[in-house]
Amino acid sequence: MNRFGIGLVVVWLWMSSAVGGLAAPATPQGESEQKLTSIQALTSVGNSLIYAGSFGHGLFRSEDRGATWARSGQGVTDPFILTLTTGRDGAIYVGTFRGGVFRSRDRGTSWQAINSGLKHLEIKSLLAAGEVLYAGTADGVYQLSAANDRWSVVATGLSDILVHALALSSDGTLFAGTSGKGILRFKAQSTGWVRQQQGLKDHEGMVENFIRVLTIDPEGSLYAGTFDGGVFRSIDAGVTWRAISRALPNDSIRGILFNSRGLFVATGHGIFKTVDKGKQWMPLNKGLTSMSVQVLIESGAGLLYAGTSEGAFRSDDDGQTWRSINQGLEGEESPAPFSLR
Template structure:
């Protein structure tokens, strides 16, 4: 591991490793909630999404390895047209056309220099063609009739939290929405197709359980070497797709539980994926108070339960959807928890090493 970005409730930390020893930097943006941070491999830029609470959403870019962080534009919704009223289908409250959270910023395809994507709450996807200096709402998705059925999962309103770039060509991506299913575009966002058939929801009436437009995928990831293979940690279990989201198959048995938020897939082996199980949405803590990671090497047929180096309990760590990442080799993983603990493994999860136990609550980890 060379470098990783750790987004927390009280700033952005940089993790480096030298001769097997880890070092955490002082925080950038001290005291500010960093929702997500990412390294752009195309030009080396770093991006950070900040939530200033009452003072709104701010985005920053660093072109000098994190030494300085000039502010760039934040995604802004257009004014709601006169006479337009949109109600959250669950709360029946008016949906405001305003950026509540920049949940994820994702660099575009390698052949699209300068292109970034940003997923936000209340359910909008934005695109930038100039490295975040300006943003445009992807109106084709925002205006899609199915959006009227979307609603929030952990947040009141729907949110775009997963942006999976297809390496086979520019403009091809899958996005995950809570609670609005998964959507695929092959033309840069001009048109969209639902990519959530086969998912199952138990938080709606039984006759609506299979509706792809109201599914709650917690995180959607793709195998780089086999782009048609997608994995998701869903509110109601683990699912995988072998056809780029056309159809999903549920994995019903996976160690302590199939509930969780985090998922990682091996970049070269589509059959190998990792998850961090919890009790349930209502009880967001490890099963039996024991933090473990589950791993499948055969496409979900069987799972290993990995715990060496992790706390035996009682543990109350929850791993958010962006707080689990895998490097380009498929050997190293990072995992950060809501209690401020950070773990690293260099052997695919067989042995975990505690990097820190006293960081602020961790929202995201990302290898550079």
């Protein structure tokens, strides 16, 4: 990453992650002439109810596993959705580009802003862990108090640092993936965030400090997906890292998930699966008409959803085949995010 000017890199990273590329392919014959919405975030409640956050067209909800969609954003003042998560109590939380955090307790019928205590309103990641909600923002990591709906800084050390990803280990260690500062961790009762000193070196020896995805598998291994350096794995709580994606054809990582049948990775050019911790990667792209994947989630055994720069897709067979689920997601050209400030 350090072979480019930092300012130019950050702008390029934001644009590529937000819109998935500038060139739009021609509309396939027989499909709607309306522009398909870029889906940046997904979350599910049970087996049938799913929410989709778009970049420029707000929120959508489906009660039939994506077969049909309806708008669901009354009260959400920013149509540029960056992240979604579901709380233990079924509440839905949405993080936006410049409007902060919103919550719905009535299945998406209405939404309320919960931004008290936040310094910046750009919310890149939300993590619901038990009764606690964490937010990765443009000013570090915050925690929401259930008592008064007020945010407070988790710990010192991340002021004015953009946090793209969060993960919580079984021992309570909180990991933050940042833009430019790599990965940091915070342990309860410690004095502040600690940066992982070893760094993530790719197969070319470059240290990757722009982290987009963090997740922890059932065995406790930590995985990091970078903006353009592939996937890394740590088996010692982030002390050391090993690149596992040299055989992966695309290094822009947008999502990582696990189930009993393997490790799935969403990239800037499709979805891939490994069953041997990255030695081999199998493409899972049959039926995907948009390969610029922005988000990947699982909802029930073998049921996967993918959000792309051109709509949403569902797989009922663990990613072997995909079908477009865009009825109700079509829209006009979205406004530029800065034009609405």
